[in-house]
Amino acid sequence: VGSYSICKRCINKVTGMEYAVKIINKAKKDPTEEVEILLRYGQHPNIITLKDVYDDGRSVFLVTELMKGGELLDKILRQKFFSEREASAVLYTITKTVEYLHVNGVVHRDLKPSNILYVDESGNAESIRICDFGFAKQLRAENGLLMTPCYTANFVAPEVLKKQGYDAACDIWSLGVLLYTMLTGYFTPFANGPDDTPEEILARIGSGKFSLTGGYWNSVSAEAKDLVSKMLHVDPHRRLTAAQVLRHPWVMHRDQLPKYTLNRQDAPHLVKGAMAATYSALNRNVPPVLEPVGCSTLAQRRGMKKITSTAL
Structure with a gap:
């Protein structure tokens, strides 16, 4: 799935039903936002359904429907x-x-x-x-x-x-x-x-x-x-x-x-x-290039708008 999580197939021992489980390393990624979104909107027919959530302290386990196709x-x-x-x-x-x-x-x-x-x-x-x-x-x-x-x-x-x-x-x-x-x-x-x-x-x-x-x-x-x-x-x-x-x-x-x-x-x-x-x-560890906020295109565009409005 990514650098902070892995996805595996799992089975409910009681029912025998198969599911997928996404295992998220909490030290690398806070899963709160993802869980909130799935709980709120996962009932949509074309969004993956969250079945259960487990937390063992170090990892969070998101159990979802299994994508067999x-x-x-x-x-x-x-x-x-x-x-x-x-x-x-x-x-x-x-x-x-x-x-x-x-x-x-x-x-x-x-x-x-x-x-x-x-x-x-x-x-x-x-x-x-x-x-x-x-x-x-x-x-x-x-x-x-x-x-x-x-x-x-x-x-x-x-x-x-x-x-x-x-x-x-x-x-x-x-x-x-x-x-x-x-x-x-x-x-x-x-x-x-x-x-x-x-x-x-x-x-x-x-x-x-x-x-x-x-x-x-x-x-x-x-x-x-x-x-x-x-x-x-x-x-x-x-x-x-x-x-x-x-x-x-x-x-x-x-x-x-x-x-x-x-x-x-x-x-x-x-x-x-x-x-x-x-x-x-x-996946190579290339350090990002950081520039002052004022150098961004968005900041420059906003600056132009201010100048224009002042001129008016």
Whole structure:
């Protein structure tokens, strides 16, 4: 799961029922926020259900339903036939769940494919679960912004990289990356294989530039491309919200989308290889570069607003 926790399968000795248990090292991570969020919102049909919590003093054990269907992206990449209609149905289910969280003031902040799983082998969109709320936060600041950078490379929004304040728009950006991958089979718009370095990936993310033309994109509809571009907009204020994604024609009229198979990259090992290479490089202990608060883009923008208002 991460540097502060591990996840295992467990069995109730009385009932014989199988569950998953996330074991969190309390010395490395305070699990209070994660437990609170799961207790409050875990009854949603597409959010992993928390069954029980145990604390032995050193670790906290979160017992949840067992995800027997595996990762969403693994299942999609294994499918020989995958259409825009299926991609839209998947995106609708996930975005509807994210909208529910956002309405309740919760941001997930780590919506990478390994945290979106199937509870069973059916492959139905209804069996999708959003999991691992270890980085999730309940918005408490008056301005609604989160100021603690926390991200997974490839799925980190540009404004997080630039140390700006960020909000629910980060989750939408991550879903945009997921949609891009579903449509073309690439890992992300910014990593094309296992040999890409984290520095290269992060530089591309920071620029906000990506291509939706040529190659596998020739078989993708203009409506789908339009949605991808709006979900991946570099400016969080111009990026679609969850509600706007749900109202986009490509999602609203998903039952009318073509059923023909998308022409996607048939190399799932490249997708998984890119992920492994990125994580391996990111796990190096690189000290952060600290700058004065006044140097941040957000502080400079606020300073410009003050000057403008004074001039008026």
